[in-house]
């Protein structure tokens with residue numbers, strides 16, 4: 671049996687923060703942010719954590735599909751901003767929706783997390799599971815250094831996901847997943863201090879998000895373009911890339927010689943939501959009627975970011 675995406679859903683926090691609002695909090699401007707990133711606003715939690723956002727998505731997926739929670743065989747959450755080290759966000763979601771038959775785990779691959787998780791979920795279906803839920807969810811606002819304008823203006827909170835089910839038709843056509851730990855220090859977040867009386871080592875990192883923008887920019891233009899080239903086909907209808915920066919997407923489209931209008935974007939009102947960005951874009955594009963489940967449209971999903979990780983999946987809907 672094959673796997674097929676049968677439902678999509680999303681949830682973003684109510685609190686919308688405009689570029690202008692940020693310009694009253696730090697030395698930045700709407701002009702700088704929107705011209706350099708394409709971002710005009712983002713949504714930021716005030717009293718929710720990642721498991722809350724993901725649980726809202728889970729409830730929406732069940733409501734839209736008519737599936738019962740106890741039908742779920744597995745739940746995978748892709749996140750770099752979990753509530754806890756343990757329990758996983760996926761387990762917290764499982765508890766919240768009483769998916770009593772499911773096994774649940776998180777995937778840590780930053781902005782490529784949803785692509786990695788979808789790839790794993792597809793294999794679980796192909797080896798016999800019947801129904802899975804795969805969610806990308808982040809509360810990046812809790813790990814940002816809000817005094818560092820170079821990162822604080824780029825990121826947003828949100829969650830979105832899909833149901834995948836066993837199918838007789840083949841929908842997942844090709845994938846290429848990659849990582850490079852040697853370059854991992856270019857984007858870090860969530861370092862945990864060791865306070866043991868025995869520890870004499872140094873503190874390596876920061877709990878806050880730190881990014882060497884130049885390195886990530888160059889990586890995205892070079893490694894990510896090469897990755898897409900390995901799986902893309904001439905009749906691809908749309909490419910849904912991780913929504914990190916409008917200029918990088920324009921540069922990738924030029925380098926690939928693929929028309930810009932095939933690259934869907936939504937960073938304008940979400941900011942960079944890391945593992946949530948691709949499923950947010952997928953659900954929004956379906957709601958807008960640009961993409962339809964069951965249409966046989968051919969799309970590419972490409973994530974790229976912390977790890978460093980990057981990867982693409984070519985699939986038909």
Ligand SMILES: O=C(O)C1CCN(c2ccc(-c3cc(CO)ccc3Cl)cn2)CC1
Nearest residue numbers: 706781883886887890914915918942974975
């Ligand atoms: O000066 C400028 O133009 C600045 C230059 C620095 N910028 C960056 C740099 C890197 C990213 C980024 C982040 C991730 C992680 O999700 C993945 C992929 C990318 Cl390309 C986003 N923005 C903002 C505009």
